[in-house]
Amino acid sequence: MFNNQQIMDLPKHSDISFKPLANKALLHTQLSSLLFYIPLIGALIAVCYFNETFANNAQTYLLIGMPILVAVSMAYNMISVRLRGFAVRNHDIAFKKGVIWQQVTVLPLARVQHMEIHQGPIERKLSLASIKLFSAGGVSADLQISGLTHDDCKNMRQFVQNYRQDDATTQAALVDE
Template identity: 30%
Template sequence: MTDFTNEKIDTSLLPRYEAVPLTPLHPNYWKELLVARGLLILASTIAVVLVLVFVEDLIDYRWFVVGGFGFLIVLMLLITRIVYLKKAYAFRNHDLIFRSGIIATNTMVIPYNRVQHVALHEGWIARFFGLAKIEIFTAGGVSSDLEIPGIAKEEAENIKQLLMGKIQKQL
């Protein structure tokens, strides 16, 4: 019979993920977001103009509608900028870190031994700016568990190769 011990761990001695310098998303990702939001704003503006032209009951409220619409556009762009600035990532010897969030900051630390599959995606706007998105699938997940957008395509391909190499070493 072996003696069972269950010693307390001094958590102050554990490595701190907060001390790891994170890499921000590529500056072109902000441009990609602006183009995508610009297309949404264009479609919404056309819809608002059509409503204001064809719904005569709103003629007295048109400046209120235009002002409210303008406020929503500014708010959307401000939130988009904050989302862009809050996302960052890092790859370490044994795991990867991804930080995101506006009100609450979420930090995911995924050990490489949990990674099952890696995918690289380029949307048409991202491709125009030379960017790609890495999707990381872990054990037990149906969809990707982590998406890191806004990475230069060449770097994204290198990251995919790194992660695929880590997966192969596990097999």
């Protein structure tokens, strides 16, 4: 049977102090969100302009509903960005996210197969970037952290690249001793 008595000094992921995302991460999320809503609102205005029957039936609901939807979405984004955080430890990277379903993912550096850094047009303007870390067997990236500064992303990539599992295990053995 499984015995866990010997492992008293197990590093706890629940004790990790997560670093918040970059200052401009919220602005990026809100702008990305608006980029979705503005064309949608534009399309609805066009439909109302050309289709009088639709306008008569839906105009009032849309005038009340759309601002509420946008406001709720923006409030959700604010909470979502605040709840996100990442931590780079000696041997792994941890990331927490989620408003309703809160997730904490720990990805050991020894299992990282490859990485990607992405910078969209808004991210470039705000000097932000996203990093994706892939391990084996996942459907998509195991960790996707957006809203980091481009420098943070590059440093993280460099750190993962420099990581040598052999060094790490030697260090771990020393700590255990």
